[in-house]
Amino acid sequence: MDQPVDVPSRREAFIAELLGEVTDPLHKRLLSAYGGAEPLHAMEDELRAILTEMVSHEA
Amino acid sequence: MKLESLAIRGFRGFNELRTIEFHDAITVVSAPNSYGKTSITEALEWLLYGVTSKVEAAQSVSATEYKGSYRNTHLPSTENPYVIAALADGGKRLEVRAELSGEDQVTRSVNGVEVSAWPFAARLSAAPKPFVLQHALKDLLLAKPGDRFERFAGLLGLGELEQIQRDVTSLCTKPEACYPQEITDLHLRLGIVEQGLQAKPAFSAIRKALHKGTTGVPLAYKHVHIECAKRVPVGTDEASILPQLLKLREDAVREVFQHDLSLPSYTPDEAAHLAREEQAILESANGSLADELADIAQLVTQATALRRLEFLDAGWEVLVESPGTCPFCGQAISDETRSLIELTRSAASTEAKRSQGLRGRRDALRASLSRLRQRLQAHYVVSTERVHLFLKVQSSAAQLKEILSPKYAVQYEAVSNALQDLEQEMPALEQSFSSAGCQIAALDRSLDTPEPDAGLATTLAESLAHYIADARKMFGIVTANAPHVAEAGQVLRRELDALAGMEDVSLLIELLDRRQDVECKLAVGEFVASLKELRKTVDQFVSNRMLRAVADELSGSVFHYSGPRKLDTKSGDLKQ
Numbered sequence: 229m230d231q232p233v234d235v236p237s238r239r240e241a242f243i244a245e246l247l248g249e250v251t252d253p254l255h256k257r258l259l260s261a262y263g264g265a266e267p268l269h270a271m272e273d274e275l276r277a278i279l280t281e282m283v284s285h286e287a
Numbered sequence: 288m289k290l291e292s293l294a295i296r297g298f299r300g301f302n303e304l305r306t307i308e309f310h311d312a313i314t315v316v317s318a319p320n321s322y323g324k325t326s327i328t329e330a331l332e333w334l335l336y337g338v339t340s341k342v343e344a345a346q347s348v349s350a351t352e353y354k355g356s357y358r359n360t361h362l363p364s365t366e367n368p369y370v371i372a373a374l375a376d377g378g379k380r381l382e383v384r385a386e387l388s389g390e391d392q393v394t395r396s397v398n399g400v401e402v403s404a405w406p407f408a409a410r411l412s413a414a415p416k417p418f419v420l421q422h423a424l425k426d427l428l429l430a431k432p433g434d435r436f437e438r439f440a441g442l443l444g445l446g447e448l449e450q451i452q453r454d455v456t457s458l459c460t461k462p463e464a465c466y467p468q469e470i471t472d473l474h475l476r477l478g479i480v481e482q483g484l485q486a487k488p489a490f491s492a493i494r495k496a497l498h499k500g501t502t503g504v505p506l507a508y509k510h511v512h513i514e515c516a517k518r519v520p521v522g523t524d525e526a527s528i529l530p531q532l533l534k535l536r537e538d539a540v541r542e543v544f545q546h547d548l549s550l551p552s553y554t555p556d557e558a559a560h561l562a563r564e565e566q567a568i569l570e571s572a573n574g575s576l577a578d579e580l581a582d583i584a585q586l587v588t589q590a591t592a593l594r595r596l597e598f599l600d601a602g603w604e605v606l607v608e609s610p611g612t613c614p615f616c617g618q619a620i621s622d623e624t625r626s627l628i629e630l631t632r633s634a635a636s637t638e639a640k641r642s643q644g645l646r647g648r649r650d651a652l653r654a655s656l657s658r659l660r661q662r663l664q665a666h667y668v669v670s671t672e673r674v675h676l677f678l679k680v681q682s683s684a685a686q687l688k689e690i691l692s693p694k695y696a697v698q699y700e701a702v703s704n705a706l707q708d709l710e711q712e713m714p715a716l717e718q719s720f721s722s723a724g725c726q727i728a729a730l731d732r733s734l735d736t737p738e739p740d741a742g743l744a745t746t747l748a749e750s751l752a753h754y755i756a757d758a759r760k761m762f763g764i765v766t767a768n769a770p771h772v773a774e775a776g777q778v779l780r781r782e783l784d785a786l787a788g789m790e791d792v793s794l795l796i797e798l799l800d801r802r803q804d805v806e807c808k809l810a811v812g813e814f815v816a817s818l819k820e821l822r823k824t825v826d827q828f829v830s831n832r833m834l835r836a837v838a839d840e841l842s843g844s845v846f847h848y849s850g851p852r853k854l855d856t857k858s859g860d861l862k863q
Contacts, residue, residue: 239447249828255821268454275465283469
């Protein structure tokens with residue numbers, strides 16, 4: 229009989245699948261940031277961080 | 288995993304124990320309204336998930352509407368509702384049982400052994416719920432076209448995926464909303480360069496190369512260097528090109544207008560530094576300074592005590608050698624008189640020590656006044672340096688007006704107002720600075736006078752407060768006018784470039800000086816454009832998943848029911 233185990237949420241599972249579909253590392257960063265209580269905000273924050281890095285010549 | 292049978296007791300529409308055996312392929316339950324068809328689905332759903340979709344949906348609106356609704360109202364109060372399902376899982380057969388006690392206490396068991404969670408819980412949570420509420424179908428059919436996709440995704444258990452798609456779409460269609468200030472500033476800085484390139488046919492090769500994006504940058508800068516070489520002496524080395532162009536431009540522009548139009552805002556660091564210094568200046572003349580001065584005033588009166596001690600010390604040395612003779616008049620003295628002299632000498636010694644301490648405090652006070660003077664001077668310089676430079680433009684105000692008006696009359700007006708405000712405020716600040724400096728000097732001098740005036744401390748504190756108030760007012764005027772003057776400065780620069788015939792040179796200077804900015808802006812533009820690709824990838828992924836889910840839902844074996852126990856199975860009729 230199989231035992232209950234911790235499994236990723238469906239959202240995490242979809243994101244994991246999507247990450248396999250994209251190749252651009254910056255797109256991967258955006259999708260990887262998608263999570264938490266406010267996933268869109270988290271992704272927007274990541275976009276902001278990427279742009280800030282680009283403008284400060286870090287990315 | 289297959290459902291073989293379901294036994295229900297005291298749950299929803301079922302009072303007596305009923306067992307339903309399911310067919311291997313498909314079972315259709317048919318009955319008039321209120322015969323318990325929905326209760327069968329709900330019993331299985333509750334068994335598996337501990338809650339039904341109907342109650343879950345209702346709880347999001349009202350926590351009490353469906354309270355106690357699982358229990359059949361006719362079930363004796365001494366008994367608990369329960370549901371038992373027989374499941375075939377590979378070669379194994381499981382009998383899973385859930386019993387409801389109280390409001391929502393569920394006791395689960397598998398093959399008679401109590402468990403805290405179903406052994407197949409992981410598989411349950413990873414898959415969409417295989418239950419569709421009647422009203423969900425109705426919602427789907429009545430939804431607006433724009434919402435139908437979302438509802439349909441929800442029905443297929445792809446609600447989370449649809450949400451991801453919506454969020455990615457939102458991000459990718461309006462990335463500008465996430466631009467940090469640095470990107471906005473970058474666009475502003477390069478806007479003038481882009482306008483210049485557009486307006487100059489001679490620079491079309493540069494413009495075309497940059498139009499290709501980051502890959503065109505090397506070619507664009509090859510053309511920039513070709514254009515630069517035309518404007519500097521032959522043989523100028525790479526490193527000297529930019530300084531040569533700057534000098535060329537500066538010399539030409541100075542022929543037209545002598546002054547710099549500049550009133551920079553205080554940087555955050557400068558503003559913080561000024562605020563800290565102002566606090567320190569004000570604190571240096573607080574109440575303790577007056578107390579210190581009052582103490583030091585005693586120093587003078589104690590100077591007499593010191594001289595008296597020196598006198599008594601000298602006499603005491605003689606008295607030690609001739610204890611019975613007065614060291615001053617040579618007459619014989621009594622023991623009582625001798626003790627009196629000793630006592631007087633001891634008291635004078637104590638006073639002298641105290642006087643020495645006060646002297647140390649006076650030196651410390653003098654040093655702190657010196658530091659205050661330096662601090663005040665430095666504060667004044669930082670506060671007014673840029674103002675003095677800006678005010679020099681006043682002597683060329685008429686020429687400035689001629690250059691900027693009428694096309695840039697608004698900008699000229701802004702400069703004129705700034706000049707007027709600062710000129711009006713400057714004398715007051717100079718006066719209060721000078722007055723504070725005089726008060727420091729007066730206090731310093733008074734430390735050597737017979738009786739330092741403690742009131743000077745109060746006057747100094749008032750002078751410093753006055754100066755800081757004037758300096759803050761000046762700070763406010765500079766901060767309010769700096770952006771307008773900066774705008775006028777940019778306009779003036781362009782006009783002077785045109786008047787001096789230096790527009791091309793100025794553009795080349797900008798391109799050379801801002802190559803990193805140019806590359807950065809192009810890279811940002813390309814990245815933002817690439818977000819459309821990300822959106823397409825997500826759309827395609829969601830679309831594929833939806834199709835797969837539809838195919839999964841509508842595939843399988845169906846059979847025609849033509850009477851009890853007679854099954855005529857036919858495979859794949861509905862398969863996509």
